[in-house]
Amino acid sequence: MSDQGLRVTNLHAGVAGNEILKGIDLTIEPGKVHALMGPNGSGKSTLAFSLAGHPLYQVTQGSATLDGEELLGLSADKRARAGLFLSFQYPAAIPGVKVANFLHAARQAVRPGDLTPSKFRAMLFEKMDSLGMDPTFMGRYLNDGFSGGEKKRLEMLQLAVLAPKYAILDETDSGLDVDALKDVGESVAALRASAEGQQAGFLIITHYPRILQHITADVVHVMIDGRIVKTGGAELANLIEREGYDAIREESGAVA
Amino acid sequence: MPNALEDRLLSGAARAAARERFAATPSGRERPGRYWKVDLDALDLDLSTFSPDAGSVRIENPHPRAIVCELRAAAAEHGALLARAFGVTGAAETKFGALATAFAGLGAFVYVPADAACDEPIVITYSVPAGAAVFPSTIVLLERGARATVLERFEGGDGAFVCGTVEVVASERAHATLASLQTLAEDARILTTRTAKPHRDATVAFATADLGASLAAGEVKVSIEHPGARAEISTLFFPRGNQHVDIVSTVDHRVGQSTSDTVVKSAATDRGQARYLGNIRIAAHAQGSDASLRDDALLLSKNAHIDSVPALEIAANDVKAFHGATVGALDLDAIFYIESRGIPRGAAERMVTLAFFEPAIERFPTEGLREELRAALAAKLP
Numbered sequence: 001m002s003d004q005g006l007r008v009t010n011l012h013a014g015v016a017g018n019e020i021l022k023g024i025d026l027t028i029e030p031g032k033v034h035a036l037m038g039p040n041g042s043g044k045s046t047l048a049f050s051l052a053g054h055p056l057y058q059v060t061q062g063s064a065t066l067d068g069e070e071l072l073g074l075s076a077d078k079r080a081r082a083g084l085f086l087s088f089q090y091p092a093a094i095p096g097v098k099v100a101n102f103l104h105a106a107r108q109a110v111r112p113g114d115l116t117p118s119k120f121r122a123m124l125f126e127k128m129d130s131l132g133m134d135p136t137f138m139g140r141y142l143n144d145g146f147s148g149g150e151k152k153r154l155e156m157l158q159l160a161v162l163a164p165k166y167a168i169l170d171e172t173d174s175g176l177d178v179d180a181l182k183d184v185g186e187s188v189a190a191l192r193a194s195a196e197g198q199q200a201g202f203l204i205i206t207h208y209p210r211i212l213q214h215i216t217a218d219v220v221h222v223m224i225d226g227r228i229v230k231t232g233g234a235e236l237a238n239l240i241e242r243e244g245y246d247a248i249r250e251e252s253g254a255v256a
Numbered sequence: 257m258p259n260a261l262e263d264r265l266l267s268g269a270a271r272a273a274a275r276e277r278f279a280a281t282p283s284g285r286e287r288p289g290r291y292w293k294v295d296l297d298a299l300d301l302d303l304s305t306f307s308p309d310a311g312s313v314r315i316e317n318p319h320p321r322a323i324v325c326e327l328r329a330a331a332a333e334h335g336a337l338l339a340r341a342f343g344v345t346g347a348a349e350t351k352f353g354a355l356a357t358a359f360a361g362l363g364a365f366v367y368v369p370a371d372a373a374c375d376e377p378i379v380i381t382y383s384v385p386a387g388a389a390v391f392p393s394t395i396v397l398l399e400r401g402a403r404a405t406v407l408e409r410f411e412g413g414d415g416a417f418v419c420g421t422v423e424v425v426a427s428e429r430a431h432a433t434l435a436s437l438q439t440l441a442e443d444a445r446i447l448t449t450r451t452a453k454p455h456r457d458a459t460v461a462f463a464t465a466d467l468g469a470s471l472a473a474g475e476v477k478v479s480i481e482h483p484g485a486r487a488e489i490s491t492l493f494f495p496r497g498n499q500h501v502d503i504v505s506t507v508d509h510r511v512g513q514s515t516s517d518t519v520v521k522s523a524a525t526d527r528g529q530a531r532y533l534g535n536i537r538i539a540a541h542a543q544g545s546d547a548s549l550r551d552d553a554l555l556l557s558k559n560a561h562i563d564s565v566p567a568l569e570i571a572a573n574d575v576k577a578f579h580g581a582t583v584g585a586l587d588l589d590a591i592f593y594i595e596s597r598g599i600p601r602g603a604a605e606r607m608v609t610l611a612f613f614e615p616a617i618e619r620f621p622t623e624g625l626r627e628e629l630r631a632a633l634a635a636k637l638p
Contacts, residue, residue: 052596055588080598092593096611102597105607109598141611158597 185214308361
């Protein structure tokens, strides 16, 4: 079907009247992995927050549809229920909300009543086990006092538990050591291998190409100054690895 | 001995003296101002209509090894035991403690013998008739190594006035937990004074929740006079509408090698007003004291107001003293994070607000009571 996918068309968005995204066109097909690369400040996180519905980010033009459903104008919770997931670069700490209760509330919100509490628990422990997470995680408060690696693991656990149609991973690799990076790669692979996640599409936002050694991207985009200036295959990531963003910046004629 | 309380512990002269002390003692509370509208030194009270025996008390779950009875029965049957706790922890020294003492009569006495443990809460429920003025006293005496958990409840009270005391004497190594859940009608007024003296290596834990009443003014004071003693104070309140809550807690470390831990979580919405004053005093010779005071306030509407003042007076130099206080609004990043997981905004706000109270809720006894607190707090949210 032609309207399948997370389709972003001519998206302009910004914060407090400053335009940051200057016309983004991007389609993530079901089952595909797209990487979005770019230097700091190029607008990658703005794209993630604009798609997820953060109230501080204003979309001024364009559209974003998820399997045909327009997301812009929907509240963040409705976008999530439509099948969108954002893995945060800096997940909020919420003392007083226990991980287990939060995951259950989130699963209930996204897929109401599809699992009995005992089946949910069984699923949760299986996913935690595969992520190498200690069961004591469940009784801790959400991201409260978590190390950087623990926060990212919890994001990956939520990805597994919510099994979205489309997942945006915003710099999930930042601050991670090689082992944790491998775990992120395995989390994405595990979801893609699961019955719920076979058709999931991914937008992997990253500054560094190294995450792409653990997740093979079908398509790589490079964003500079709020525009996607180059799109290619995995070889584009290798080019950035060797030469940095300057070559692409010059080639595209973008203002430094 | 129908008048055993008067004959043994509270003569007419003692009542008259308490009444005079009430009149002469300043409340010590701030004057009314831009936000706070109630003058605690000029409450509209007609003492000529007050009597010691209004209201009723219901006692549930008495422990077989403990003595748990109404105050007047305790005076008649266990006068010598009652005398070891009644009026000995200083409750009558405060303005409203003096008023409560002047009209004391309704109440309950809990006595736990040495090394007995009453961990299932003994529940003392004060039912307050509409329009009444009631003066409940809860007196707790624990012998060496005894443990007890007591839950006080205050219910009813359309337009009522409640002025009560709690006094706790915990002997060596004893552990007393005094929880209180106040859900009076929203036009009632309640003034409480809770005082305790833990002996060597004893712990006294107060956990109070003020959710009802138009005016709730509470004072909690633990005086630590023996090494190894510990005070825990946990307080939560949530004024909405025009409710006013004014809480003062004081831990007085008069000897060293003692610890205290105070946690206060408050929120206010609508035109709800609250004030909290947290006193920690460590005397000059109380070396090795360890005191912590954590006080956080959450404002949920622009007309709500909470004044929060930690007051530390530390005269010793070899102590640990922590205090932290915040006043703020809901964390929008937290709300967005929850929303991004599919949970609607209203539910996300309720989740964050209830979570905010959780560190105080956790310190209340029994999961059943904690669930009741969560539900009562949730019911106050828009």
